[in-house]
Structures are given as structure tokens and as C-alpha cells.
Amino acid sequence: MDPSRTRIVIVGAGQAGARAAEALRAAGHRGSISLLGEEQHPPYERPQLSKAMLTNASEEPRFIRNSQDWAAIDIKLSTSTPTVAVDVNRRAIGLSDGREISFDRLLLATGTRPRRLRDLENCGLRVCYLRCIDDALELRRNLAPGTKVVLVGGGVIGLEVASAAIARGCDVTVLEKADRLLPQVGSPALSGYLRRLHSDRGVAICCNATIMGVTAKGIELADGKTVPTDLVVVGVGVEPAADLARQAGLAVDQGIRVGPSGMTDIDGIYAAGDVAEQWSGWHGRWMRVENWANAQNQAIATARNMVGQDVSYEVPPWFWSDQFDANIQVIGHPGGADEIVRGDVERGRFTTISLRDGEVVGAVTVNSQKDMALLRRLAASRKRVNPSDIANPAFDLKQALTS
Numbered sequence: 001m002d003p004s005r006t007r008i009v010i011v012g013a014g015q016a017g018a019r020a021a022e023a024l025r026a027a028g029h030r031g032s033i034s035l036l037g038e039e040q041h042p043p044y045e046r047p048q049l050s051k052a053m054l055t056n057a058s059e060e061p062r063f064i065r066n067s068q069d070w071a072a073i074d075i076k077l078s079t080s081t082p083t084v085a086v087d088v089n090r091r092a093i094g095l096s097d098g099r100e101i102s103f104d105r106l107l108l109a110t111g112t113r114p115r116r117l118r119d120l121e122n123c124g125l126r127v128c129y130l131r132c133i134d135d136a137l138e139l140r141r142n143l144a145p146g147t148k149v150v151l152v153g154g155g156v157i158g159l160e161v162a163s164a165a166i167a168r169g170c171d172v173t174v175l176e177k178a179d180r181l182l183p184q185v186g187s188p189a190l191s192g193y194l195r196r197l198h199s200d201r202g203v204a205i206c207c208n209a210t211i212m213g214v215t216a217k218g219i220e221l222a223d224g225k226t227v228p229t230d231l232v233v234v235g236v237g238v239e240p241a242a243d244l245a246r247q248a249g250l251a252v253d254q255g256i257r258v259g260p261s262g263m264t265d266i267d268g269i270y271a272a273g274d275v276a277e278q279w280s281g282w283h284g285r286w287m288r289v290e291n292w293a294n295a296q297n298q299a300i301a302t303a304r305n306m307v308g309q310d311v312s313y314e315v316p317p318w319f320w321s322d323q324f325d326a327n328i329q330v331i332g333h334p335g336g337a338d339e340i341v342r343g344d345v346e347r348g349r350f351t352t353i354s355l356r357d358g359e360v361v362g363a364v365t366v367n368s369q370k371d372m373a374l375l376r377r378l379a380a381s382r383k384r385v386n387p388s389d390i391a392n393p394a395f396d397l398k399q400a401l402t403s
């Protein structure tokens with residue numbers, strides 16, 4: 001087919017969809033590109049929602065491009081336009097308003113949705129989730145000084161909101177059902193550090209917390225405590241928005257399964273970003289990766305494959321989080337009893353490194369960005385290192401890369 005007539009449709013105008021659309025044009029694609037999103041806003045990046053937009057009452061949301069700039073690169077952006085069906089045989093998608101759009105290639109970049117706690121929603125409490133601009137604006141309106149805010153979930157979202165709520169003068173409690181904060185990361189050093197960081201700033205932390213019910217006095221826990229509550233923010237993980245893919249008969253497990261090029265099991269249909277599940281040679285298993293870097297880079301690699309380039313995408317997962325004045329960065333899967341800790345945990349500047357057979361399989365840095373830059377390269381290189389070198393505080397990590 002004449003490439004200038006190849007019609008590409010992207011469902012999901014989040015970060016991955018937007019970056020893929022830009023990358024298609026950058027790769028020289030001359031056919032039509034339709035970018036379809038169900039939100040009313042043009043595409044934006046989500047990290048701002050739990051950081052500047054909450055802490056600063058006048059912070060305006062930032063968009064990847066405004067609506068006119070999408071037209072300038074000949075991308076037809078349609079907001080408030082949910083896609084409701086994918087017909088793989090007729091190569092067409094159906095929109096909620098009854099229209100159909102035909103495609104030659106389709107990218108599903110539908111992301112994730114917050115896991116909801118219906119029982120709490122039905123107890124008469126004000127319950128918020130944080131996924132989109134409208135959620136952030138609503139939450140911000142409610143973070144008034146003295147408001148009793150309870151975060152259900154001591155993961156990244158819960159802890160970032162806790163930090164913002166303290167900055168806004170709220171009275172904050174974090175309920176985490178595991179025995180430590182950020183259990184998903186699995187680093188005992190990081191969990192211990194976060195507990196101190198948040199407690200020192202006035203956050204009440206309850207680990208091993210099981211919610212039994214809600215009374216007029218607040219949320220009742222299994223240990224008999226009652227936590228007074230004006231506002232509940234739930235951050236207990238997300239689920240892939242994979243219903244369209246399932247209905248269309250694509251292979252879906254923990255997300256939409258894609259091969260190394262980003263293509264699903266049906267020719268010409270691709271997936272990228274939070275919704276895609278890809279084999280990780282680095283981890284040796286299928287993985288759905290939920291972070292900013294993956295939404296950007298996997299989407300760009302997939303877009304290039306969609307127009308005939310041959311690009312493979314495989315890097316260790318990496319994300320960051322900002323809480324109070326701490327910058328936390330994580331790659332791979334750190335943790336376990338064997339993590340090597342370098343630096344000063346008490347003073348909030350340290351690095352932890354987890355090795356398997358001498359390879360870096362996970363690392364955490366707190367206020368140590370330079371270490372993370374080195375460790376990302378070291379992990380990606382799959383070089384073997386000597387554990388006793390890494391454990392030696394005088395050893396320069398740069399040497400591990402160059403030796």
C-alpha cells in the first residue's frame with residue numbers, strides 16, 4: 001500500500017498515544033493519523049497531578065501540545081470521544097456517537113483505571129481517586145487547612161498525596177494493609193526511610209491496617225482504632241483499560257499482550273503504554289509497566305515499528321517520585337534481604353542496589369540522582385559486578401561501568 005495512504009488510528013489520547021502520534025510524524029509517516037481520547041482535555045502527562053497541581057493552588061495543568069499544535073502536525077485529535085468497539089475483520093473502530101473510523105493500523109493506548117473500593121464509596125464518605133486532571137482539581141479544592149485526609153494505600157500515589165496534603169495544612173493519615181510503606185518496591189531500606197520522612201512531617205502512618213467499616217466517627221480498623229475522616233483518597237493500584245481489546249478478541253492477560261515490536265497477536269494492531277504487557281528478557285517474565293518513561297519510550301518504539309522501521313524496546317523499568325523534599329528513583333525490582341545500602345539513610349541521601357548473580361536487577365536512590373544515572377546504564381548493560389566492590393562505600397560506581 002502507498003504509505004501516504006496508510007490510515008493510522010490511535011485509541012487513547014494519554015501520554016503514550018500522544019507520543020506515538022508525534023513519533024509517527026517524526027518517522028515520516030504521511031498518511032492520516034487520528035488520535036481519539038475520552039477525556040475532555042488534550043493529552044497531558046500525569047506526574048504533575050499528584051505534585052505541583054496539588055501543592056500549588058494556582059498551578060495550571062500543562063499539556064503536551066495544545067489543540068492547534070496537533071493540527072499543525074496534521075494529527076486529527078478528537079477529545080471527549082470514547083471508542084466503544086474495535087472490529088478487527090472490517091478494520092474499523094466504533095465511537096460512542098455511532099460514527100465509525102476505518103484504519104489500516106491501530107494503536108491501543110488506553111492506559112489504566114484506578115482500582116475502586118466500592119464499599120467505602122457506599123459508606124457516605126467523600127471518596128476521591130487520582131487519575132486525571134478533573135480528579136486533581138477536585139482533590140485540590142478539598143485540601144483545605146485542617147481537613148482530615150485519609151489515604152488508603154501507602155504506595156506512590158498515596159504518599160505523594162500525603163506530602164501535598166501536609167503542604168496544604170491538612171491532618172493526614174496513611175492506611176497501608178502491608179507491614180511497610182511502598183511494599184510494591186520491596187526495599188526495606190526505602191520503606192523504613194519513607195516511614196520516618198512522613199512521620200517527621202506529621203503524617204500518621206498505620207501499617208497492617210484492615211478497614212472494618214465506617215461510623216459517624218470515622219474509619220474503623222481491625223485493631224480497634226477509629227481514624228477521624230473528612231476525605232478519603234484511594235490509591236490501591238490500577239487495572240488495565242483492556243475491555244476493547246478483549247471484546248475484539250486480542251490476547252489479553254495482565255494487559256494487552258504485545259511482541260517485541262509492540263504488535264498484538266493480530267496483524268496491524270498494536271498496543272503501548274500502561275495497558276501493554278510485553279515480555280521482559282531483563283526480568284524473564286511478561287510485564288505491564290506503569291510509568292512515565294515506558295509510556296513515552298515504548299510508545300515511540302512501537303510507532304516506529306508501525307511504519308516499517310525495526311526497533312526493539314527493552315530497558316529496565318524506571319520511575320521517580322517526589323515526596324516532601326525527597327527525590328526517589330527506582331529501577332527494576334529492588335529489595336529482598338540482600339539489598340546493599342550505600343550512603344546515609346538517616347540523612348536521606350542513599351542508594352540501594354540489588355544483585356542477582358552479579359547483575360544489577362534493582363536499585364533505589366534517594367536524593368542521589370547521579371548514582372541513578374550510572375545504575376540505569378549498568379543495569380541495562382547487564383554487566384556483572386563484584387558484590388563486595390558494590391558494598392564498599394569507597395568504591396566509585398563509575399568503575400563498575402568501565403571495568
Ligand SMILES: Cc1cc2nc3c(=O)[nH]c(=O)nc-3n(C[C@H](O)[C@H](O)[C@H](O)COP(=O)(O)OP(=O)(O)OC[C@H]3O[C@@H](n4cnc5c(N)ncnc54)[C@H](O)[C@@H]3O)c2cc1C
Pocket residue numbers: 011012013014015016017036037038039045046047048049050081082083084109110111112130131132157241244272273274275289290291292293295318319320321322
Ligand atoms: C497521579 C499520577 C502521578 C504519576 N506520577 C508518576 C511519576 O512521578 N513518575 C512516573 O514514572 N510515572 C508516574 N505516573 C504514571 C504515568 O503517568 C503513567 O504510566 C502514564 O500516564 C501512562 O500513560 P498511558 O498513555 O499508557 O496511559 P494513560 O495516561 O492512562 O492514558 C490513557 C488514555 O486513554 C484514554 N482511554 C481509555 N479508554 C479509552 C477509550 N475506550 N476511548 C478513548 N480513550 C480512552 C484514557 O481516558 C486516558 O486518557 C503517575 C500516574 C498518575 C495517575
